[in-house]
Amino acid sequence: MACRIYALAQQKGGVGKTTTAINLGATLRERGRRVLLLDLDPQGALSAGLGLDPLSLNRTIYDILRSARSDMAGVVQQTDSGCDLVPANIDLAAAEIELVSEPGREQILKGKLEAVTSKYDYILIDCPPSLSLLTLNALTAAQGVIIPVQTQYFALRGMDLLFNTVEKVRTRLNPKLTIVGILPTMYDARTTHGREVLEELRETYGTQLFETVIPLTVKLADSAMAGKSIISFHQQSPAAAAYRALAEEVEKRVH
Numbered sequence: 001m002a003c004r005i006y007a008l009a010q011q012k013g014g015v016g017k018t019t020t021a022i023n024l025g026a027t028l029r030e031r032g033r034r035v036l037l038l039d040l041d042p043q044g045a046l047s048a049g050l051g052l053d054p055l056s057l058n059r060t061i062y063d064i065l066r067s068a069r070s071d072m073a074g075v076v077q078q079t080d081s082g083c084d085l086v087p088a089n090i091d092l093a094a095a096e097i098e099l100v101s102e103p104g105r106e107q108i109l110k111g112k113l114e115a116v117t118s119k120y121d122y123i124l125i126d127c128p129p130s131l132s133l134l135t136l137n138a139l140t141a142a143q144g145v146i147i148p149v150q151t152q153y154f155a156l157r158g159m160d161l162l163f164n165t166v167e168k169v170r171t172r173l174n175p176k177l178t179i180v181g182i183l184p185t186m187y188d189a190r191t192t193h194g195r196e197v198l199e200e201l202r203e204t205y206g207t208q209l210f211e212t213v214i215p216l217t218v219k220l221a222d223s224a225m226a227g228k229s230i231i232s233f234h235q236q237s238p239a240a241a242a243y244r245a246l247a248e249e250v251e252k253r254v255h
């Protein structure tokens with residue numbers, strides 16, 4: 001199977017990008033896929049959520065983006081979840097500024113990933129909560145984007161800006177780029193408000209919305225705190241079932 005590179009992107013913070021990277025990675029792995037997770041957020045939450053201490057990392061994605069010579073394979077780490085990881089930490093915040101004057105600055109990540117695509121079935125890129133140069137690098141390197149949205153009021157706010165950005169990247173930098181799906185997260189079926197927002201998302205986005213809905217549960221936060229995925233920490237929980245269903249859907253939505 002050819003490697004599929006998907007970015008988890010949404011400029012709104014705290015919508016479940018990192019949680020989805022960890023748990024979709026783990027459930028794709030469970031299906032026998034070879035998965036690389038790439039932390040592209042200076043907060044390093046993906047690296048921390050997989051049990052690494054971001055401050056004690058020697059080499060990170062920052063070194064890869066900054067040096068023409070360094071190659072991706074040299075920073076890949078193995079994690080307990082079975083997924084490989086390219087970690088990040090706060091050093092990456094400087095890349096935003098330092099790369100602005102580089103020629104082909106949006107294409108740096110794409111070029112670097114070419115060296116590892118033959119080793120993986122999926123590469124999932126966890127973007128920061130902004131439409132910054134880092135996110136543009138992810139969208140340029142990817143074939144698809146997965147957009148988590150919190151099932152809360154104002155869920156749709158800012159989505160036009162994100163779609164416009166995807167469209168601009170598609171026309172100017174990466175004609176292959178498609179939206180794999182929009183993923184409702186943190187869904188609380190007990191509230192009318194949750195159900196109304198989900199209904200609104202379905203009306204607005206139709207089949208672009210994944211059928212899978214990720215429930216609101218502290219078990220996801222707990223497992224990330226423990227440096228584990230939901231399928232190893234709370235194997236039988238509804239959230240584990242949801243991320244398994246998401247993996248199945250993602251595999252079906254070939255682009």
Ligand SMILES: Nc1ncnc2c1ncn2[C@@H]1O[C@H](COP(=O)(O)OP(=O)(O)OP(=O)(O)O)[C@@H](O)[C@H]1O
Nearest residue numbers: 013014015016017018019129186215216217220221
């Ligand atoms: N379905 C869920 N139910 C309950 N809590 C969740 C759920 N998904 C994520 N969380 C928690 O919500 C917080 C934000 O999630 P996460 O870090 O995945 O979002 P993010 O979009 O990556 O945030 P950022 O934009 O800051 O990178 C975390 O504390 C996470 O553990």
Ligand SMILES: [Mg+2]
Nearest residue numbers: 017018041045
């Ligand atoms: Mg995050």
